[in-house]
Amino acid sequence: MATDLVSASHSAASGAARKRRRFGWDDPSPAFYTEDAGLRFQPSSHLMMIPQHKSIVDAPQYSSCSQKLLAHQLAAPRKKSPPWQEDDKDGHFNFKLGDDLTSRYKILQKMGEGTFGRVLECWDRDSREIVAIKVIRSAEKYREAAMIEVDILRILSKHDRDGSRGCVQIRRWFDYRNHICIVFEKLGPSLFDFLKANDYRPFSVDLVREFGRQLLESVAYMHSLSLIHTDLKPENILLVSTEYTKVVDRKNTTKHSLYMKRVPKSSRVKLIDFGSTTYDKECSFSIVSTRHYRAPEVILGCGWSYPCDIWSVGCILVELCSVQFPLFTSRKLKLALPMLSVLADYMIAVVAKR
Template sequence: MENSHTRKRPRLEDDGDKAAPARRGASPPLREDDRDGHYVFNLGENLTPRYKILDKIGEGTFGRVLECWDREAREHVAIKIVRSIRKYRSAAKIEIDVLNQLTENDRDGSKHCLRIKRWFDYRNHICIVCEKLGPSLYDFLKRNRYSPFPVDLVREFGRQLLESVAYMHDLRFIHTDLKPENILLVSPEYVKFPSRKRNSHDEMQFRCLPKTSAIKLIDFGSTAFENQDHSSIVSTRHYRAPEIILGIGWNYPCDLWSIGCILVELCYGEALFLTHENLEHLAMMERVLGPIPEHMIRRANSSASKYFRRGTRLNWPEGAVSRESIRAVGKLSRLKDLISQHVEFARSSLTDLLYGLLRYEPSERLTAREALEHPFFKNPA
């Protein structure tokens, strides 16, 4: 099995699929991109003669994702259309490399990672064609007004997520941006169940649950190679590991911290560390998990050392930017209490797993393969 530091990266500029000859319909009219470099389109028109645009699935800093009908393969596909800006095009080429390796080394599709079909460069937009999947776990939470998932579903989601991350780590990849938005259900189908909650008019409420627990991990545009220089800041804020905030270097364990945060969110309904500021973030960590180890504080870089007093204690609440910030931290519970409030079954095994994933010291954090051997997954009863 090849990995990222033995395999030669393909010359993506030359290897993309060429647009298929026109079968039905013509190419769309030439238009200028919008001011942010996004591809401008209309529903129902073609994206090259091969693909008919059916719907817009999502949008992010990278570009837009469209649902299209592939006339040649006769199937629905998702196409990520990257903004026509150099840095996003560069990131897209890395993502294509990662996707190709993940797909090539997973012949039976059992590793729960998005599968690439092909890619092409169209009007200065890199277009990545992948399988069409369902909504993200975040979208599902939002649809349910942020009601938590049942613990049995969380177990299945967690098992698959850990299997996909273990697979990536075996290939020497670090995802660096794990979050519910980047975990998609394979199927959009769901069922409605009556909820115990009623609205203000005493009407019965309903919650949705997916028909299948199958998920896939997506968005490899921020994936890091083990042997490359690592950016100082990675991960979306709420899922960012303490070693990243402290500037003491990061590696594979940062993905496991993110998984711990995700599992709490799926059980709790809201992000565990809902913050946008470093000091408050660290204070939230201490509120939930206890004091940050002194040896990590002493290693903090110059930017992070200002968050501590005499290099041993977090400057909280003295350094808080507002009373609202102090209140937000004060509302949080210890991890074991938070889980016991929201999970009726498997409390002790789930809590133990989460403490293993959310250890401050990266070297002491569970690896993905170690986590898969945890009793939470082995003894679900």
């Protein structure tokens, strides 16, 4: 059973948990449909075509099967709670595709996995949309870190009601079988994953310029709230849309062979992963950021603040143009040399602020 903590704050989480009433399990999902009978399961890629915040039975293309689907939903008996499954040896949540994560969410696929836990793509039966749910490992230290991230996400959302500031939006969170689960809006692939799927062909300068503008605006928004992300990298920048088009790759195309490359249809991006985000007043001499995007003052142990995010943004933009991962290595020293003057100016600016 899940404890509904949608409106609870982190401060209230330490008190007695308020439990909701027990629901039935495995309601027939709107994900189960065909154009004819509306009862066959389709993969998540098909679900992306469903209008968000709208029941599928209201969609014009499914009007012919709406009555059958509704009757099936009303007549189907509710199933018992899924059997308890032990976590794996590392405390990750065990699941099977098609399982329920509470009676509200149906697991469609695994989107990713990291040190913190797993991200699952789920169908939200209440809001009739696909969401991404970050399921944190059951170890206490990860649960505590997750609650800090929830606090940060709620602050970011509080001052960004329309989601225009470029930070992923939290929908709600809950505690399910000793796992903190954070529900997010569903976004597209990360910039790194897009480049990887595109055979590491670089983005155009114009597109990188647009990415840079959005990144700087998002970072400025966080800094205005005295928050420092501290872990900016291509993996933590997601395209909002999954759609892309294919164009001729003129750089690699020859008379005898034609090469195509993917270009995202929308340049809009959002920041994710605020698990390492901290307040400026809490800054210290600790090591932060992924190594290849780590600012010089962090490496030298000089203490860090807002500029460490700006350094990471600079590294990211150069990589997106050149597809040199990582930027600063001995083999790529020639590429890194033009950045040395920037490094010098950067360090002077950091020292001047002290």
